[in-house]
Amino acid sequence: MEKKGILLVVSGFSGAGKGTLMKELLRRHDNYALSVSATTRAPREGEEEGREYFFKTREEFEQMIAKGQLIEYASYVGNYYGTPRAYVEEQLFKGRDVVLEIEIQGARKVKERFPDTVLLFVSPPSAKELRRRLTERGTESREVIENRLKRAVEEAQGIEDYDYFVINDDLNACVEHVHQIVQCERSRTGRSREQIQSIREELKTFSK
Numbered sequence: 078m079e080k081k082g083i084l085l086v087v088s089g090f091s092g093a094g095k096g097t098l099m100k101e102l103l104r105r106h107d108n109y110a111l112s113v114s115a116t117t118r119a120p121r122e123g124e125e126e127g128r129e130y131f132f133k134t135r136e137e138f139e140q141m142i143a144k145g146q147l148i149e150y151a152s153y154v155g156n157y158y159g160t161p162r163a164y165v166e167e168q169l170f171k172g173r174d175v176v177l178e179i180e181i182q183g184a185r186k187v188k189e190r191f192p193d194t195v196l197l198f199v200s201p202p203s204a205k206e207l208r209r210r211l212t213e214r215g216t217e218s219r220e221v222i223e224n225r226l227k228r229a230v231e232e233a234q235g236i237e238d239y240d241y242f243v244i245n246d247d248l249n250a251c252v253e254h255v256h257q258i259v260q261c262e263r264s265r266t267g268r269s270r271e272q273i274q275s276i277r278e279e280l281k282t283f284s285k
């Protein structure tokens with residue numbers, strides 16, 4: 078398959094503000110498409126089927142795995158999460174930049190499979206701020222929050238596997254920064270092989 082768009086994987090500790098950041102990126106710039114994951118976790122208040130996630134039972138999720146319908150999947154704090162393949166491939170093929178907001182194990186799998194994926198890690202300015210954001214969201218029990226903070230300690234060990242690390246302090250600045258990263262990625266020589274070849278050919282005709 079010829080892929081034209083950029084595949085951008087965004088990870089970060091739960092509570093880093095990735096969701097808001099990505100929503101804002103999509104609202105301001107129209108070349109992005111956000112992949113909606115499948116999960117076995119229960120919907121939070123205000124979440125809608127097909128908008129935040131496709132909510133699945135364990136059996137349904139395991140069938141998706143068996144049928145090869147997921148690009149990657151991982152288990153996170155007791156639930157499955159996975160990226161449906163069809164939408165991502167279709168959007169990349171159309172030339173749109175596809176954003177996956179997934180955790181670290183999934184990010185690694187995507188990079189192995191598609192090495193030109195851009196991996197970006199979003200962090201809050203401090204651990205204290207992370208805890209505050211998780212608590213203020215008010216959507217999780219204390220136990221879930223504690224588990225998510227524990228998971229953050231593990232995830233922090235893997236940050237160097239990412240291509241970029243950005244701090245989400247000022248939302249506005251962070252959105253534009255992420256957009257700039259994607260624009261720069263577009264100019265990598267490895268993504269312009271056809272144009273490079275064509276200019277080479279043209280130059281040859283001039284020097285004859």
Ligand code: 5GP
Nearest residue numbers: 114115150151153158159160178179180183
């Ligand atoms: P939450 O329950 O807060 O919505 O998500 C928990 C974690 O799962 C977050 O770190 C989120 O980025 C990650 N996640 C969401 N969708 C996927 C997915 O499709 N694959 C993987 N590997 N992780 C996901």
